[in-house]
Structure formats: structure tokens, C-alpha cells
Amino acid sequence: MARMKFLCDAERCIECNGCVTACKNEHELPWGVNRRRVVTINDGVPGEKSISVSCMHCSDAPCMAVCPTDCFYKTEEGVVLHNKDACIGCGYCFFACPFGAPQFPNGPAAFGTRGKMDKCTFCAGGPEENGSKAEYEKYGSNRISEGKLPACAEMCATKALLAGDAPVISDIFRDRALRRGKAGDAAWGWTTAYGKPEQAAPVAKEGAK
Amino acid sequence: MLVKKGKSRTQYTPEAGVILAANPASSATGRKSPEGAMNGVLATTMDRRTFLKRSGLVAGGGALATQLPYNMIGSAEAADVAKDKTGVEVKRTICTHCSVGCAVDAIVENGVWVRQEPVFDSPINLGAHCAKGASVREHGHGEHRLKYPMKLVDGKYKKISWDQALTEISDKLLAIRKESGPDATYWVGSSKQSNEQSYMFRKFVSFFGTNNMDHQARVCHSTTVAGVANTWGYGAMTNSYNDMQFSKAALYIGSNAAEAHPVSMLHMLHSKENGCKMAVVDPRFTRTAAKADYYSRIRSGTDIPFIWGMLYHIFKNGWEDKEYLKARVHGIEKVKEEVMKWTPDKVQDVTGIPEAEVLRIADMLANNKPSTVVWCMGQTQHTVGNANVRAMCILQLVLGNVGVSGGGTNIFRGHDNVQGATDVGPNPDSLPGYYGLAAGSWKHWCAVWGVDYEWVKKQFASQVMMEKSGITVSRWIDGVLEKNENIDQDSNIRAVVYWGMAPNSQSRGLEMVEAMKKLDLLVVVDPYPSATAAMSAMMRKDGVYLLPACTQFETVGSATASNRSIQWREKVIEPLFESKPDHTIMYAFAKKFGFEKEFCKNIKIDKDKQGWDEPNVEDILREINRGVWTIGYTGQSPERLKLHMKNMHTFDVKTLKANGGPCDGEYFGLPWPCFGTPEMKHPGTPNLYDTSKHVMDGGGNFRANFGVERDGVSLLAEDGSASKGADLQMGYPEFDHVLLKKLGWWDDLTDDEKKLAEGKNWKTDRSGGIQRVVMKVHGCHPFGNAKARAVVWNFPDPVPLHREPMYSPRPDLVEKYPQGADKKVFWRLPTLFKSLQDKVKDISKEFPIVMTSGRLVEYEGGGEETRSNPWLAELQQEMFAEVNPKDANNAGVRNGEFMWVETPSKGRMKLRAQVTERVAPGTVFLPFHFSGWWQGKDMLEFYPEGAAPIVRGESVNQGTTYGYDSVTMMQETKTTLCRVVRA
């Protein structure tokens, strides 16, 4: 069975925010709720790199572990979803999440200015009938049940952001990394794991042909 | 307001909108306009807001869930609901933000645009979108739109009816025409209109009797169009975004494609993965630079010394393509003389780029062929813009890169249809198709339009004015403010119609508001009230009208992408609120002006849903097809374009050529030139001037447009350098009836073709016979086969020369490389060059920092449209300026604080300091998409209520200074001076 993951290719991400507005558009997100955002390091200087970040749909998700109302669940495809009916908007998941994924829109008066938690659903909706109005209103579109992938990845300007079955998208990424044919940033995974660039040289040659 | 409709459906539906569209007559407010069922869309649409604020609201309500372990229920009900798909349609359209031409599938349910899906089939964008493209569905909400006609009364905008608006405006315009002549009006057209609308706009203003019209291209790529066309024939991107996948090296100079044309980077980064080297030369370390192999920081406005610096190394190392230069280029020796003066030390002194870096990029381009170059506003918006772009052309000619796949000059246009509007739209110096304004051109077009030439002539003040280029949009303010004796027309401008362009994209904002104040009448026709509404309301109490046009998603029509591919947009939704398509509004005015019959002689008039007369858009395109022979807009019939839109998946991404299927052998969007009649089935031209292909397969060669010889030297191409399979394997002039007869080809024409072709040339033969015979029968190019011109002798600087910007930080270089002489009459206006430069030579003592401007990815153009889209506005909430830490510290400004940027024209912009090394010390960068603040004050009160953009900020062009290109009147906005002051 598919193991759904996101993967952002930093060599391709141009910080255009297409993923951010695709998400806003697909789920009609209100101002202030950003299920996805683009972060940049070394802004404005050589070495500038960006990646798009949202909920990573962790295999052992810290949000799930800490939630006092156990509102999270994980689908068979590895997508971390939550039940807004059970969410109390406490924000503990926000503490726990390493990526700042949980969002807290302005909610009804019962919760003061802090609404129930909202986050990336991998465009898989939530615990309501697939594609129903109730699901859309609470969680947004359910593209997965339509046989589609998340809007952010599907609309990415440079196909930097990939989403889907982890082995498949990592193949797409690996193919590119090999073509880039050089060590350094492009193949950092390789060099980190197996040593200095010269050791990675055979890979570089193969890709450069 | 959330009335539940009878049937349940699979997808969510924004209910409020559905009710509306389904029952257009059932008005929530009961408002009625004279034109009929202009229902209360406003009120109900506003209600959607509540609907949209759904997140968290409903949560907690439906606790009736089963307590089964998760994933255990399969809903029986769901399967039933799935079948109910009535009212769901998919409409294919094209993003309206930039010239890449990304396809969008709009899911429309009962008339409401409910979803947006990527079009993976599009060979241009393969489903990809930037922030703007991924948010176009917001146009279906349009909460900040101009909703109905409005009139400025006592300094406030009041709602009026369409009838009242049309009557009052046309009465005033007719009165002004009667008193002061038609040239007392100025018409700013739009590059955001479809080809058909911009074409009709040219015709419309011509019939009103003036050439005083223009559009965004003037301040965008006018220098490119003029410079490039005069070099080799056509002023357009030679290759395509897709073709860059064949490049082995690419130089981006004055282009920040990652922000301005994000989806083009899909092709470039793909190319880079396959070994293409990429260099960026820019005053800023842009996001494009962040993706490049090499980056060099250039001083703004010194492109020519840099390009000559590269050519110096190319010539010195013998890297030039000698055979190519001999066979296909005229006058390179003269260029070489100038180039060799630019020794590396001089280049470094002027541009700031060290020799090693210049050599590295020259080496990269010369030794990784085919190599391409990309430029945008960074090259064009200068007083030497026309020379900058020619220097780039020369660079590519020297390297033999033009007419080669993977090479070419990839000039990225700005707006979605700025290429098309330039080709067939409201240009002050030309009729559609670059025919110019000579009597013969008018006669050609009168024949196409089916109107009497004498009648059109009578509409103008005189034949002289009919054949005299109009004032440019960059200078309309001087047409108002300049002393009457200094201008080359009878009256000053008294009325301006801003039909789809932002005023904050033109320089000298402080003088613009003075001009607005002085006008008798100002009319704005736009989906958004635009900065024009607020700027004029700030200056005056009355005499301004706002008319709501709809967007391109609310009508049909074609748009030409930067690569000359033409795509057809389907209508996604009905016009929102009381808005109308531009061509419908033009027709309504034509009726008031009494020339509606002439205006649509060959065009069917339909009735829209409210009973308005709407010219048939397909008929308009067919009329364009029958007239624009010069650049091959004749083969792209509506039927052929629609077939391409349906069969996108059959086109190859790299070559854009269809492989099998109904469009087999054709190039996507029939990129112009697509010669002959649609029946001739020319496949379009993917790469211009490509001799490796037969003309009937999109091949070509340089155009013979500048005579056959110059100073005793032939301008025609050398033997053997014709396009593949041409009967004439040599240089030859353009074809006309005489040449055809001489060659004995005349009898290849049919009898019917002969009748129309007699006495005509390939551009004016309305039968298309000459093009057919020359191309299909003899494999030749109708515009001849000549050499490209490295020396453009009809320009002020035949060989591009460096001239320091008007406002230069280097007085010493101003003395060495001064501007040319002032011009007394230039596009009807006196224009300053050297006298002003001398006057401000030492002004850098007071204003020591170079001010330049550019794009942000989230916004587009003047920005009123994109800043009104909450999904985009949230991402850039304030106007800012990038300032180097050194300059910030010297001024005592800290990151994120307000500061003032002050310019020599007394411009003062209050904005946030973004302290960053993206810009060098001595340079400040301002994005140009903002408006709605004026010298530190929010202009909210001057906007029509509820129609102000969400994000407002200081416009950079409030403070830009005087300076215009010596050929096209392009404004200088990329290099001026400023100082930074703590707020």
C-alpha cells in the first residue's frame, strides 16, 4: 500500500509560493491560516535555498502522541488526520510539531480567539463522508478520494514539491539528483551518508554523460 | 442565505453563489438597472464571506458519529451521491497573469467556479503554476472588484447606471472632439485584453479619429520590439520557454524569471539538470541568481559595456561563428570596432564586473552551444533600451545562435497578452500587424474592415494626423501639461480613458496627478477601480467615471503567449456584478458615437444574457485572420486554436510539435508567423529564422525589410543560406506581384487569387495566394531572405553605444558617455536628453543611491488585481525596499522599520526597510506593484467604498524621474537615484 509523503527538491524550489496559494484555493482557507509555507535560508546571498513545508505526515507523529483528546488518527496510506469534533484547540500539538504545521484559526467564541486546530490533510479530508459538504467545511477538499494528489504538489511551478507514494516520488527525485551529476548540495544525502564528494564522483560521472 | 438546494451532491458547493447563478433574476436587493436583470450579485456575493469562514465553525456540531474503530464504515449513501453530477462543467482557460501562458481547468458547478485543476496535458506548463496562477479562481469571488458604474461627485464615488454613464461619457467625449479635435483625447488600451479585444480597441479609437492610444507594451518591451525587429525582422521572442530545454548555456540579464515568469523555470531547471549552464547578470542577487551557476553583479544601466566586454573576449579568442556572420549578418565589422574599445579595465570601471567574470560568462556562452539569452525589463526600461537589446541580438548573431533550436533571444514578455496586444492592438504608431500608418496601410485595413477609406480619414483631424504616430502612454501626462506651442498636435489632451492599465506603472507619478487634475474628463474601464480612481479622487472633485469591465475568465478570446503561441480561452463564468466584456463596452460606445455599423461590418452581433449587443469574438478573430498577413496571424482560425486546446497532450514538450493526432505536425498554439489561410495549414513557427527546416514546417530566415543593398553592399543573405528545400537557395527580396511574374510563378495562382493579388505584395494580398505559392509551391519565405543588421542605420545609435543613465551616480562617466541631443518633436512631444543630464550631473551628491525596481512573484503589473486577492495579498502585506546593511546603517535605518526613499523629482515613499545583501551598497530595490499610499498617507478614503485592494502601499513610480528611450519613448525606471532617510 502507498505510503504518502511530501518531498521538496531544494534545487528546484524557487520560493514562488504556488503551493501556498494552491492550498488556499483548494480549501478556501481564510486569511491567517497557512497549512503550507515556503521557508528560505540564506535569503539574498549565495547559497539561498527554499523548501516548502507543511505537515510532514510523520510516521511516529508527535502531535498524535501528545494530543490530550486523541483527536489524531493515521490512515492506511500514512496520512495524519484529525477529528475537529474532538479537538479542543489547546495547542499542545503546536508545541510538539517540529514543523509548525498546526494552525489555529479564529474560532467560535467558546474558544476565545483560538479555534480548533487546522492543518494540512494531504488533501485527504477528515472523518466525514468523502467529498461531503461537512468534510469540505471542516477539512477542505478530499482530492485523495478523487484519485488525485495534493493540490500544492500538483501545481508546483517547477515540480519541486512532490507528493505521493514515497518510493515513487523518491525515484523521481533520485533521477534528477543523478542528472545534476554533481556532489555538493544536489546530492547531499549521498555525501552525508557515504563521505566526501570525491567518493561520490562515480555517480557524478554517470549523470554527466 | 445558505439556502439548501434540493439535491445533495458529491462535491461541496458554495451555496450562495449557486443560488445566484441559477436564478440570475431573483434579486436579493431588488436593485434594477436600466439594462435589465443586473441582479443583486453584490449583496449575495458578499455573503459568501460568511460561508468561507468555515474553518472551525462547524466543528463540534456533528457529534453523531459512530464509535466504530476508524476506517470501518463504507458509506452506502456516498455511492448514490456520486452519480449526481449535473451542472458540473470543465472550462479550459489560460492564466491571465504573465506571458508564459499556463493552462487552467476551471470546474464550474451551476455557473459558479468551484475548483481549479492543473492541466498536466499543457505542453507549456504541464500543470504547474506559481502563486498567481494557482490562485486565479479567486477571480470568481472578486470581492474587491468595481461592481457597477460609478461617478465622482463632490470627491466621492457614487453608483450610477450604465445608461447614465455611457450617455454622460460619450456626450463629453463628443463635445471635446467637437471643440478641440479628436487628438484632445487619449486612450490607454490594455495588454490584458484578448487579441480580439485589443484589435477592436485599435479600430475603435481609429474610428473616433486619433492615434493617441497605447498600452502596457510601451513601458514593458517597446524597446525590444523596435530594436529586435530592426535587427532581423520580427520583434518577438525568437524561440520558446520549452525550447530552452535544448540549450547548453543560458544567460539571464535583466530578467528575474523565478519571480516574473516562475513556470519558465520548470524548463530551465530541467535543462540545467541535463547539463545546461546558467548565468545571471543583475544588480540584485535575485531568486533566479540563486539558481544559477554563475552570478555577476552589474551596475544598473551598464548593459552595453558588459555585452561589449563579453564580445571583446569572444573576438579576441576567435570564438565568433565566422561562417554564420559572413552568410547571414550585415555590418559586424563596425560593431567590432566599437567592441574592441571596451577593454576589460574599462568594462570593470563602468559595470563593476571584473574581467574574470566577464570572460567566464563569455566562455560559457561561446563554448556550450547552442546557448540562449533571456532579458526583460532590466534591459528594456532604459534611455538606451533600444541599444541594449540590439547589443544582445548582436551577441547572439556573433555566436551564430539565432535561428537555432536551443539558442535565440528568449525575450520574456510581461502580461499574458502583451505580445498579442503589441501584434494586433492599440499601438500609436501602427495599425494591427505592424502595418504602420501610411495611406497604403490604412487602405489595406479599410478593405479588411469593409469600410470606406475616405470615411475613416474624415474621422481624423486631417490626413497628416491620421498618419502621424500618437503620443505614447509613457508621456500622456506631458500631452496634458506641456505648453501648447511645444506639442505637435492642435490641442493639449483634455480627456483620458484608462481602459485596463495601471497608472502606477508609468513614471513621474507626482506629475501624473497634476495631469489628472488638469483633465476635463477621466474615464477608467477596468475590473478593478485601479489606482487611477484613487489618484484622481485625491486631486479632484468630479469629472471621473469608473466602468466595470469583466476579466478574461468571464468572456472568450485568444491570447498570445511570449513564445507567440496563441491559446483560446473558454468563458468560465458569466460576468460578475454589472461588469461587461471590453468588446461589449466598446460596441456600446460605438453606438453612442454613431459608428457601430462600420465598427462591426464583418462581425456578427450577439445578445448577451442582459440583452446587450456583443460582437462575436470568433468573427473578430476571423477578421484578424483576414488582415494580419505581415506576421502570420492569418492561419490561426478559431477552429484550429480550439482543436489545439482540446489536444494539448499530443504536443511534445521540447519541440511543441504534435506527434500524431488531429494536429499532427503542427506546433502548439500555431505560434506566429502561421502564414497563409487556415486552409493552407501552415504549422506555425516554433523558432524564428530557422533555416534547418522547410518553411512549411516552421522554417525561415532573416527578413528582407531594409532594402536589398546599403552603400553598395548587398543586404541579402549569401548563397546557400536559405531555408531547407527553398527553390531559391540564395538571398532574395520580399515577394510581390512583380517578382512573382518575373520568376514565372504568377500562374501558380488560381484565377480568383490573381484578381486579389494583382498589384499587391505578400503583406497586402488578401487572397493569401502569394504566400501560398511562395511557400507551399516553392518553399520560399514570403518576406524574402536577407541578412540580419548588426548596424541599424535608422536609429540614433546605429551601433549600440553606452550612454550613462540620465541620473547617474558617476559624474565622471557622464562626461565620457553622455546622452544624445534633446529632441524637439518626438512622438508629438519635446523630449529632453543631454540638457537634463547635464543639469543633474552632480545630483548624486544629494542622492547617492541607485534606485531600481522590479517584480515580486505574488503580484503582477500595477498590482491592484493581485493585491485584491486575499490568497496573494496575505503573502506580501506591505510595500518595502531592499537596502544594503551598509546604506541602512549609514542612514540609521533598521530592518523592518519604516523609512523614506526620496528621489530628485521630489518623490517621497514611506516604506518598510528590508535590510539585505541581496542588493549591493549603493543600490536600493523597490517592487513596482504597489499603489494606494501617497507620500506616507493611505489613500483608502479615495477609493470607491469596498473596492480598495486589500494591500496598499507606496508606488515606486511616484518617485521615478524623467528619462525616455531615444527610439520608442520607453520610460527609464530601472536606473535613477535616491536617498534613504529614517522615518
Added chain:
Amino acid sequence: MKKALFLALTVTVGLSLSACGEYSQVASYKPGNYQGKSDTRPWEGGQFAGNKQAWEAALNSRNQTQNEYKRTH
């Protein structure tokens, strides 16, 4: 083990409180165990109507739309 003990304790506390006439102040959540509303699998209902293979095929082809190399070569 620990979990079970913890649960037992909570339950005991809950019971003891209710014995004093108070209503339960502690919800009987099992840490880490979702007990909320159930969800349908993506292929259930909707357009795939339970056809898992069709759904997987759709996603697979969609996956490849992210790979422009697939289309150009």
C-alpha cells in the same frame, strides 16, 4: 503495562469520585488511541465506489504527472 496501570488508576479515581455523587471529571481516553469519528477509506464511496484497484491506478498515474521526464522522453 504502564498504560494499563495508568488506565486502571484513572478509572478507579473516576469511580471513587462518582461514588461521592460527582460526575466524572476525567474523560476515559486511551492515550494514543483515536476513538473519534470513523473515517471512510479514500476509495470507498465517491467516484471509486469501493474499487480499490481503480483508485490506486488513478493515484499511480497522477504520481507520474509530477515527473516531466516521463513525458518528454
